[in-house]
Amino acid sequence: xxxxxxxxxxxxxxxxxxxxxxxxxxxxxxxxxxxxxxxxxxxxxxxxxxxxxxxxxxxxxxxxxxxxxx
Ligand SMILES: [Zn+2]
Numbered sequence: 001x002x003x004x005x006x007x008x009x010x011x012x013x014x015x016x017x018x019x020x021x022x023x024x025x026x027x028x029x030x031x032x033x034x035x036x037x038x039x040x041x042x043x044x045x046x047x048x049x050x051x052x053x054x055x056x057x058x059x060x061x062x063x064x065x066x067x068x069x070x
Contacts, residue, residue, distance in 0.1 A: 018043030
């Protein structure tokens with residue numbers, strides 16, 4: 001297996017080392033149904049990037065269990 005080398009660069013400010021992420025259990029609305037979404041936040045310019053804008057969901061039917069909500 002190749003050594004993982006992923007580089008993230010903020011398209012707004014160019015920062016590449018101040019990332020944070022969060023998972024929103026109902027962050028993506030697909031045809032009225034809510035699915036989990038992953039957001040990357042730039043710690044430099046505070047832009048919130050939706051990961052699905054760049055990467056495909058490899059398991060689109062996946063739902064997070066409802067007891068995590070709230
Ligand atoms: Zn940025």
